[in-house]
Amino acid sequence: MILGLDLPYWASTLIKVGIALVAVPTATALIVQTFLFKTMAFMQSRLGPMEAGPHGSLQLMADGAKFVQKELIVPDHADRKVFVLAPVIVLISTFLLYVVVPIGPGAVGEALDTGIFFALAVSSISVIGILAAGWSSANKYSLIGGLRAAGQLIAYELPLVLAVVGVVMLAGTMSLQGIVHAQSNFHLFGSSIALPFFIPQIVGFVLFLIAAQAELTQPPFDMPVAESELVAGYQTEYSGLLFLFFYIGEFGTAFALAAIASTLFLGGWWIPLYHPSGAWGDVFGFGVLFVKTMLVSFLIFWIRFTYPRLREDQLQAFAWKVLIPVALGNLVVTAVFKVVLH
Amino acid sequence: MPQLKLPGLVKGLGVTFTTMLRPKVTVQYTGPHGKEREAPPTRARGVIALKEENCTVCMLCARSCPDWCIYIEGHKDKAPPRREGGKPRTVQYLDRFDIDYSLCMYCGICVEVCPFDALFWSPEFEYSEARIADLLHDKGRLGEWMETVPEPLALEAGAEAKKGGKK
């Protein structure tokens, strides 16, 4: 069902694919422009791009055009097929993430019952792409970057998943739309207004944000792309269109994970007191989700610009020795609460 | 670990956040937003200007340049006597005085060493060219830079008053 029209499956799928092809790069562009260019610049006492477009807002278009028209350089000793496929895999993982995020009471790419499970599973596909990129580049730096990435991403999957399990327990469903509805009905200790999940699950929220930071290989967890050591880690040999794919993959996933975090913990498209419905409800919900996503993204990027990076073994130790025990503890407490309060 | 970690990490976030809200230091040099310029200090070594009437072709500047970037040619000729009934004087005429700014180190030895105050520093710096050969400034161009030469600055308290006019 799109816009109230009853379309055959192939038509609605085509429209959804079209929307995704437009929405994902736009979201990426927005995030890159606002945070990577402007906010980073402001935090560093400088203005950022100011030439392309008013206040430099079209800088990414210029960058994108530059990337697209570059020559496709594949190193001599690289495995050509894998080399070209690797960024595509990462990009597919990003696009698939946007399918399940609900935008409004009636608007979602595909209302899956296993919503968040699907999202987490699909976000892990990018690990294959990164490993493939690192190995096929025939470059020692890329190899080191790819190996680091694999270890890190797999290690931080667990806190990510465990943080989500707490929310799923409270909501009773894995569907993201269902989780938003659960938050609109969640009254803690008989409070009059419904509360989003980040209040009972504050530990889970923090865990999710930290794990998301690591999944996105952002500082302080950006060993795979440690600029000052490995030049660009697994992305070293990539230029032009393939690099653009990695770029879109990284920031598209950032937007998607921020949107998922807002949906799981901050209430998604729902806010406590005002509940529109119909088409206006979808638009309003989109606006609310957008604001929340930008706030979460601001947190992610604020931490990115401020902290130095952790070393690989410190990273792993942090994940296995700190985050996972805390996540498990959070699970136990949530389970106890759920049983006690019902 | 989480308890001990919080203070330092959080204070660091505060620093970046407050910097974000303060005015930015970028000077917008080009572009539609304006041609802001930060005027360089008066003593800045931007370009060397030549006062042709003072030059006596003594070649001291060309000899003392570490890069040998000054090209001087001159010839001797007779000039009319200063007063009636005197001998004609031998005077050096300056034919060619080129400074190659693609070699110049901006050290200032030539300006210092000139005994006749013919060379001066000017803070002008925007003379980049598309061709390296255009960076060879000839007599006329060096004379044009004289208009941009600033007055020597007043000195700090306690400095000895300068004797003579040597900059």
Place this chain on the structure above:
Amino acid sequence: MSSTVSDRQRAAYIATQAADARVNVEIEAEGMTLNIGPQHPATHGTLRIVVRLDGEQVLWAEPIPGYMHRGYEKLAEVRTYPQITTLVNRIDWLGSFCNEVPFILAAEKLLGVEAPPRAQYIRTVLFELGRIANLILFLGDMGVQLGAVTPVFYAFRDREYVLNLIESATGGRFHPNYDRIGGLKEDLPKGWIDETKGALRHVRDFCDEMETLLLGNEIFAKRCRGIGVIPAHIALEYGLSGANARASGIDFDLRRDEPSPLAWKDADWKVWTHTDGDAFARYWCRLQEVRESTKIVEQLLGGLPSGSIQAKVPRIIKVSAGEAWVHTENPLGEMGYYIVSQGGLGPFRCKIRTPSFSNVSIVPWLLRGVFVPDVITILASLYFILGDIDR
């Protein structure tokens, strides 16, 4: 020096050849040879370090300097003293004025000339400003090597104030070329002292920011504490100087310990040492040194003697025959000039002892057994400048 090549040297040679090879992915049984540099974001300039890795651990490392050798000492043989002063600015290009001072002092020693007190004071002030400019960059740069992208921008922003000061007095931001045999080129412009006091306020604020942003950051501490520990006796053996030695507990500062015509003895300041000898200690030491330098500058400017800034020297200076060695505490360590003069317009031979050359010599010893990211931390904390190593 024996004429036979040791096994270690032979292995190093083979490794460099291997690292040069076109095939980048080498599946070797006992580890991977990695070539860090000469073009690499982490080595401050064109330093090449060949490391042999076992996974992420370094088995041995060999620094190969020389990619930036400009032949200073040979150039000095065919230049006059003023010309060499100009060239020598460019050895340690961040601590601009500091390079000229020992050279000029050595020439003055040979001539038997002493600059008037006002000139000595201003020389010391500019020397300390050069130190501040150099070390501010280090404080920001260490952040970048560790992954924190923001501090380096603050460093460049606050360094501008110091560079503007140097420019308004001397005419050049990075290469002042201000020291002359017998004194200085010209006196300070009016208002310079007040401008300096304003700039020092910015420098102190910057130091406080760095303390909060980096020193107090737990991630920074985790990355730096216990990394690259240099025991004091090893530091002495390898000839480390400057903050590298002081961070290992060696209480040695040429400003205090070496009699010098410059005005450090007229200011009240202390030497900062640290006992740990790790990367964190080196960062901490340099941060305190910047603060201390601001104190020195303020005190000296408060008590600036009046008078001339140039002693009576002949127009064309021919330095009398003899040999002179003068060393000073430069921002990077101990820098010294050994001038052999035969009475000409320029020196017969000028030997330049640079601090970074000795500081880099400890790299093979220090890098054994460390992880690859720690390699970057250690190199960043040792703080060498390629112009200083290679001359």
